[in-house]
Amino acid sequence: MYSNGYIFRYAAIMVIVAAALLSAAAMLLKPFQDRNMAIEKMGGILTAAKISGVEKEETIAKFNKYVTDAIVVGQDGKIIESLNEGEKEDGAAFKLNMKEELYKKSKGENFELPVYKVDNNGEIIYIFPMLGTGLWGPIWGNIALADDLNTIVGVTFGHKGETPGLGAEITTPEFTEQFIGKQIFDANNKFTSIMVVKGGAKILPQKQQIHGVDAISGGTITSNGVNDMLNNVLESYLPYIEKQKKDER
Template sequence: MSDNSENKGFIRRFLDAPADSVGKTVFVAVALCLVASMIVSATAVALRPTQEINKQKDKQVNILQVAGLYDPAVDVTDAFGKFEPQVLEIETGTFTDKFDAATFDDRASADNPETSIELDEDPAGIGRQSKYVTVYLLRDDAGELDKVILPIHGYGLWSTLYGFIALEENGNDIFGLQFYSHAETPGLGAEVDNPRWKSLWSGKKLSDDNGDLQITVAKTATAAGADFHVDALAGATLTSVGVDNLVRFWMGEEGYALFLENLKSGDL
């Protein structure tokens, strides 16, 4: 009997082994893992186009909201058609046709050494800054500029906050501010999503009559006055500091300052 067992091939010996043997148990476990991983991978690939579409739609919803145009009863794509996306070259403060504004990826551009710069002074905590960003123009029925929506991002307490700031046609009065992606502490830093706090931004100004940037997020107003002050989030000091830093960075000389000057002078 021993000789017969030795003469059997590996597969025959495996099949003849008890169902609860170590070999069969390991084989079944490995097989199940392989099949499950293949199913998960195939599902992820199949769902990727849908995920990208949903991601794009969520971004459009946030732009509509910060511009005060979101209506759940109106198709998002149709409503977003009112906006005119443009790729802005930050260094010159002018629009460029190097990229297609409909498909340009701001985040990918910031990670690409060819289209971004590493920051020496980095108050917003972003590491690298893209040389190009997508801005969104909203015009009235007469074709005149009504609002401009600018992307902003920077580090809070636990995460990078991504959002938009909406400015009136004069490039100085704030219409609204909204973040669409962050991982701040629920009930504290995450209160950046609170409608009451977001409403504080409406009507505030970026710069004074001399063109000096004055907007701040703080517990108390600065000498510049209430027109430039947004109350800090209660119990979320570091997130508030992060928002203050990122807004001042993007609205300052390293961000959109030159673009806003061109906007005010009518050079765009």
């Protein structure tokens, strides 16, 4: 039959061929994939700000047109870099790695976060990118706040691999549209974040209804992940938000 030598040679050649094939594919396709991911990121930011018709070809042009300012903020709320002209995707804000920055935050080190300002025909919208954990892997999103830095204009969510039909429903309009008009500060100007609760806003006390949305049935851990992400990430942006509010007054 087959000698041990043959089996070893066969296995070795098979593994090398498979490895070469996959590495070649990964290397050749990387630029295309990175481009798609950058476009998706831009699309997310624009969709959160309710700018419609973000088709693939137009995303880059629209991103550069509507985003008036790509800002990097420090943990104390200070603006570290602000790019308000030219190709916004070349700016430090767009290239910032949220995962690393949030990791630095968890270790108590200095961190920086990106903020985008969008001018939608005179309406100023602030967009805060977010990153968190779902059930199977990372989830992320963008939250767009109106001029008052309190009322939500729109949100988008994305995920690496949540369960289709359950946790993955966080990306659907049915889920994200619930956030529109909700507020992240209460009447006393205290940060409340947005609660993702089973049963939705209607089960909350009257006062808190403006801070709550309905979770996804069968997607409890993903919904909790969204809840925690909103809480954690918005909290990191608080110094900046407070500072902006003061400057406006």
